[in-house]
Amino acid sequence: MRTDVVVVGAGIQGASVAFRLALSGRKVVVLERSIPGAEASSAAGGILSPGVEAIEPGPFYALCRASLARYPGFVREVEARSGLAVSFRSLGTLEVAFDDDHAHLLAGRAEKLERAGLPVQVLDEAAVRTLEPGLSREARGALFFADEASLDPRLLARAVYVAAARAGATFLTGDVRRIRTEGGRAAGVEHAAGRIDADAVVLAAGSWSLLVEGNGLSPGAVRPVRGQIAVVDTRPPLLSRVVFSGHGYVVPRPDGRILCGSTMEDVGWEKAVTAGGLRHVLDVAIEIAPSLAQAPVVETWSNFRPASPDGEPILGEGTIPGLFYATGHTRNGILLAPITADAIAAAVTGAPPPVDLAPFSPARLASLIGPR
Ligand SMILES: Cc1cc2nc3c(=O)[nH]c(=O)nc-3n(C[C@H](O)[C@H](O)[C@H](O)COP(=O)(O)OP(=O)(O)OC[C@H]3O[C@@H](n4cnc5c(N)ncnc54)[C@H](O)[C@@H]3O)c2cc1C
Incomplete structure (x- = not known):
């Protein structure tokens, strides 16, 4: 089989890149070893918060700001082409301080952001509670990032996959074993059931990216960092906005469910919800809004952030011509999907880049984790 571009992995990165490439007229094959979107991309909270x-x-x-700015247009396009809604809400993000140290830290951050001309509001205790009456009375004040948003990543992952397929991308089940090179250039992939030749390969295998042979990345460039989430149900809805404390966050859905997250655990690919993980995320949620202690827990899950050593994504071409990276998005892969799609599609097709990718190139990792 021959195509223009092979994408390895159909999480939010692989599907979004395939969507853009298909719209630009490229023949794209996406190989996914399990179910498109079913891993990290469906486990996320759906917070879109550069702040x-x-x-x-x-x-x-x-x-992060460039990707947030693209979101309303991206959602309109994906919803129109897929016919599926993704529950995108632009209600802003709060980061609330519950002690003096955190309040002091937030004041310092606000000053830096204001000096750089970036949007942030400092709210006192009364203003925070006016915005979110369900919050704890212990809140000392907060930063408010008014133009930030959230969505339901499970809905988004499915909608982007459907939109990409309708735009002409071909999704196949296949466990990619190896990226093939010919004359030093990426030339396609070998998967469990065959081989696909291509002019370009996009590696978007999330936390499993280093398990694909011929990946060209330094050891340690991407590792799994487990995150656990518990969902509680509130009726009527207790909160509207995403709220962070210094230790975690809650993400309200419009129907009253509230996601409580999350842990950051180096435990390999052990997909488990643990007693300690649940205690942590529920303690955080109850500190933010004490009445959540009475809310029923209706769902729990865990999955793996594709974590890079500095928490920033790995984007663009590396040392192997024709091999492009869309991986290592760590805690912000949902937020960064629209800019990743535009940037990687531009790199593959030779169009002008929408942003400078040099700070996110795999080459930067050598100084963080040593050479290959
Ligand atoms: C608990 C939790 C909360 C999070 N909250 C947020 C949030 O609020 N906001 C935010 O922006 N981000 C959040 N994230 C991070 C975000 O989920 C990830 O950064 C993002 O989903 C990564 O997307 P991906 O496509 O790279 O990875 P994945 O969704 O994991 O997709 C990778 C895909 O590649 C496939 N694959 C792997 N190896 C192969 C192979 N050899 N052959 C074929 N297919 C392969 C896998 O099956 C998988 O489907 C959170 C993550 C977690 C775990």
């Missing part, structure tokens, strides 16, 4: 996640002004903050 809390990127913390300081710099290239990563700018990348």
Whole structure:
């Protein structure tokens, strides 16, 4: 079989890149060894928050902002082409302080962001409770990132997959064993049941990226970091906005369910929900909104963030011409999907890049974890 581009993995990165490439007229085959979107991309909270996640002004903050800015258009396009809604809500993110140290830290961050001209509001205790009356009375104040958003990643992963397939991308079941090179260039892949030749390969295998032979990345470039989530049910809905404390977060869905997250655990690929993990995420949620202690727990899960050593994604071409990376998105793969799709599609087709990818190139990892 021959195609223009092979994408390895149909999580949110692989499917979004395939969507863009198919729309640009390229023949794309996406190989997924299990169910498209069923791994990290369906386990995420769905928080789209440069303000809390990127913390300081710099290239990563700018990348996160560029992706957030693309989200409304991306969602419109994906919903229109798939016919599926993704529950995108632009209600803003709160980071609430419950002690003096955290309040002090937040004040310092707000000052840096304001100096850089980035959007942030500092709210006192009364203003926080006006915005979210269900919050704890212990809240000392908060940062409010008013233009940030959230969505349901399970719905998004499915919708992007459907949109990409309708745009002409071919999704096949296949466990990719090896990326093939010819004359030093990526030339396709070998999977469990055959071989596909291609002019370009996009590695989007999430936390499993280093298990694909011929990946060209340094050892340690991507590792699984487990995250656990518990979902509680509130009727009527107790909260509207995503709320972070210093230790975790809650993500309200419009129907009153609230996701409580999450852990950051180096335990390999052990997919388990543990007593300690649940205790942590529920303690965080109850600190944020004490009445959640009475809410029923209706669902739990865990999955693996594809974590890079610095928490930033690995994007673009590396040392093997024709092999492009869309991996290592760590805690922000949902937020970064639209910019990843645009940037990788541009790199593959030779179009001008929408952002400078140099800070996210695999080459930067050598100084963090040593050479191959
Ligand atoms: C608990 C939790 C909460 C999170 N919350 C957020 C959040 O609120 N906001 C946010 O932006 N991000 C969040 N994230 C991070 C986000 O989920 C990830 O960064 C993102 O989903 C990574 O997307 P991906 O496509 O790279 O990985 P995945 O979704 O894991 O997809 C990789 C795919 O590749 C396939 N694959 C692997 N190896 C092969 C192979 N050899 N051959 C074929 N297919 C293969 C896998 O089966 C999988 O389907 C969270 C993650 C977790 C775990």
